[in-house]
Amino acid sequence: DAKTTQPNSMESNEEEPVHLPCNHSTISGTDYIHWYRQLPSQGPEYVIHGLTSNVNNRMASLAIAEDRKSSTLILHRATLRDAAVYYCILRDFSGAGSYQLTFGKGTKLSVIP
Amino acid sequence: DGGITQSPKYLFRKEGQNVTLSCEQNLNHDAMYWYRQDPGQGLRLIYYSQIVNDFQKGDIAEGYSVSREKKESFPLTVTSAQKNPTAFYLCASSIEGHQPQHFGDGTRLSIL
Numbered sequence: 001d002a003k004t005t006q007p008n009s010m011e012s013n014e015e016e017p018v019h020l021p022c023n024h025s026t027i028s029g030t031d032y033i034h035w036y037r038q039l040p041s042q043g044p045e046y047v048i049h050g051l052t053s054n055v056n057n058r059m060a061s062l063a064i065a066e067d068r069k070s071s072t073l074i075l076h077r078a079t080l081r082d083a084a085v086y087y088c089i090l091r092d093f094s095g096a097g098s099y100q101l102t103f104g105k106g107t108k109l110s111v112i113p
Numbered sequence: 114d115g116g117i118t119q120s121p122k123y124l125f126r127k128e129g130q131n132v133t134l135s136c137e138q139n140l141n142h143d144a145m146y147w148y149r150q151d152p153g154q155g156l157r158l159i160y161y162s163q164i165v166n167d168f169q170k171g172d173i174a175e176g177y178s179v180s181r182e183k184k185e186s187f188p189l190t191v192t193s194a195q196k197n198p199t200a201f202y203l204c205a206s207s208i209e210g211h212q213p214q215h216f217g218d219g220t221r222l223s224i225l
Contacts, residue, residue, distance in 0.1 A: 034213070043117075043203045043216030044156070087155065093211055100171065101148075101214060103155030
């Protein structure tokens, strides 16, 4: 499976935008880029996913590089409730392994009041 | 409200005991999953089920068993063969295997 690389931790001030990077240089043509986040002592929560084009939803935006070797999750105005571990995950839809989410260690986002 | 319910929230197991973790969903999802999370680590897949009466092993199935007799329910049994069962166990479901997964709030299992 293609792997992702994320910074271990990031900090942001409250009400400022946050850009969380993810590198996936070995991404294949059938890999979707998914983002989940996990608050302390809770299960992960789906945030957003995309293939080639930038995507927006009520929680965040996903910017995907033209060569698809990297992507950035954008939180437009960080709140204290956004403090969590953010996981960037590649999901291959071409084979049987697509049912599995392979979680790395993610990026721990701290939001400073 | 629809969602996934895991119970209990905390569970303690004695050496040599089997314990069963409950996972129920009312989202009408076909696919269900069990993951294990160790401190400071990502999630690892134990078992998954795409439809009723069918399930597949994940990366770390040894020492665990599951059943899928009803669409809504996917219980996980941690057997005595699992030598290091202390972990945070998460259940998830999705409309089908390719769709985003919805997670419960987890069960924290500890050894007495």
